[in-house]
Amino acid sequence: MTLSILFSQDKIAVSVTKEGLMKTTLYQGNHTFTVENKEKLPPKSDEVRIKVAYCGVCGTDVHIYHGVMDKRVNIPLTIGHEMSGIVDAIGAQVSHIHVGDKVVVRPLDSRGEKPSDKGFSHICEDLKFIGIDSPGAMQQYWNVPAFTIHKLPEETDLRLAALVEPLAVACHDVRLSRLKKSEMAVVLGGGPIGMLVAMVARTTGASVIISEVNQTRIKLARELGFTVVDPGVENLIDFVRSQTDGHLADVVFEVAGVQSTVDIMVDIAGIRGRIVMVAIHGQPKSVDLFKFFWKELQLIGVRVYEKEDYETAIQLITENRLPFDKMITAVKPLDHVQQVFENIDKHPDGMKILLDCQV
Ligand SMILES: NC(=O)c1ccc[n+]([C@@H]2O[C@H](COP(=O)([O-])OP(=O)(O)OC[C@H]3O[C@@H](n4cnc5c(N)ncnc54)[C@H](O)[C@@H]3O)[C@@H](O)[C@H]2O)c1
Ligand SMILES: [Zn+2]
Structure with a gap:
């Protein structure tokens, strides 16, 4: 939080700007999300902080909302993994990623990998799925390990890029x-x-x-x-x-x-x-x-994806050769998260609903 003093004509105005705070959504169990302000944390040395642009709602997020994954999810938790955004800060050890880069995250954390995985880290025994097993993207800023980042070409439409994961x-x-x-x-x-x-x-x-x-x-x-x-x-x-x-x-x-x-x-x-x-x-x-x-x-x-599948998906999205825009049924403000999940239950016909994480 910063304190700034503004001089205007004959009076001094003191205003408190909350630039150190950000909005986050939290799944609280029992079909409930809350929207809260929390401190925007600096990235750790091997992390990147992303200003999240859009986060899509996945069938798995709906399962979490229905409570069927409560044993796995550490409640209260920010969920979401189908996202796009812009790099906002990088940790001291991070190279090749720069502030301002457009990015998506491959939300697989295989740091617990065992030798028996034969090199297929995307299906390793100890795989953690970021956004289910650890905090996800339904928030304004998201700190993630740098190895999860895929850079997008500058011309990429961030709305469509939220479809890269699925x-x-x-x-x-x-x-x-x-x-x-x-x-x-x-x-x-x-x-x-x-x-x-x-x-x-x-x-x-x-x-x-x-x-x-x-x-x-x-x-x-x-x-x-x-x-x-x-x-x-x-x-x-x-x-x-x-x-x-x-x-x-x-x-x-x-x-x-x-x-x-x-x-x-x-x-x-x-x-x-x-x-x-x-x-x-x-x-x-x-x-x-x-x-x-x-x-x-x-x-x-078949289970999730490997690095090359992300690269193919990014290329398809960037070239925008396929009618991806038809897949996006609605874009709603982050604040509306509760209503968005309730509506998915009422109207299960929709395809991809995106949360706009900056409004
Ligand atoms: N393998 C993976 O890594 C991976 C990743 C993501 C999702 N999934 C799984 O993929 C599946 C599909 O995901 P989704 O988000 O599209 O789910 P979804 O439930 O929205 O889609 C399933 C579709 O099947 C249709 N359907 C139901 N009964 C049918 C029938 N008898 N004949 C034809 N169609 C029928 C439904 O109307 C629905 O449109 C889910 O089981 C999801 O968990 C797997
Ligand atoms: Zn998904």
Whole structure:
């Protein structure tokens, strides 16, 4: 806090400016967020302080709000990890990052990595997810370890850059699927992640079908030029067969996370089809393993992203070749955090809701 003395004509005004304070949101448990002022801390020697521009609300943030992750989350906690911002201060040991750089954060902290991780630090045993296991980005300023930073080109739109994190998930999923031109992919579930998976899958030159049951999301997917099937209206297996001369899909992305999509994924995958398990299944589900034997299917697990997926996502966002702006349904002030989460429950049709962290 600084004290400044202003001389104006015949009187002396003393004003207290709160430039050392910042706004932060805190998840308090029990479906509740508070907005509070707290001291803006200098970055530690290996840290960077970011003036957060936008922070998107992820499905995981909604799970936290619903209380299902209360055992893992250290309440009260500032959550959020889908962000963009500008470097505001750097620690003494930090090089190659400068005040004023536009940046995003790859919110994985693998400092507890064990030798058994075979170099795949993004899925190491002791992985901590920043914004769930430690304070996140739904605040005006955010101090993070410098190794999490990815710089953005100067021309990057910071609103779109808040999509880099979920887009990197999609880049990872498509990369591990080995999808190629001339192949056909089916995306089961056209939520934010499924829609981004479909967009990235299409950049390979492959043809892409989305299966979705939500009418608003079906409409959006069609506006984005995708062939969309509502499995409640049309037989998805027959449709995929009709589109592939009976060969069925080369790649199936399971991004809905329900038993019915787990049932159908093995039916719509053709001979030696690859099934990519994107959805997080909190509970075991039944799978028809006979179909894996019969068609020599492959199941590919995918979790978050690696450095190169972030780099691909940043390039896609910077080039703005894909209709990412259509993914952003609303931008709301940070102060409205409680209302934003309540509204997501009332209107689950929306895609990405961003918090504007500077208003
Ligand atoms: N692998 C990873 O690292 C990773 C990262 C982020 C998210 N995820 C997971 O990806 C999944 C998708 O995330 P999201 O944010 O898009 O979730 P979401 O719940 O918004 O999207 C799921 C979509 O599936 C649709 N759906 C439901 N039943 C269906 C059916 N029978 N057929 C077709 N579609 C159906 C829903 O209408 C919804 O639009 C979640 O399980 C999430 O936890 C995984
Ligand atoms: Zn996320």
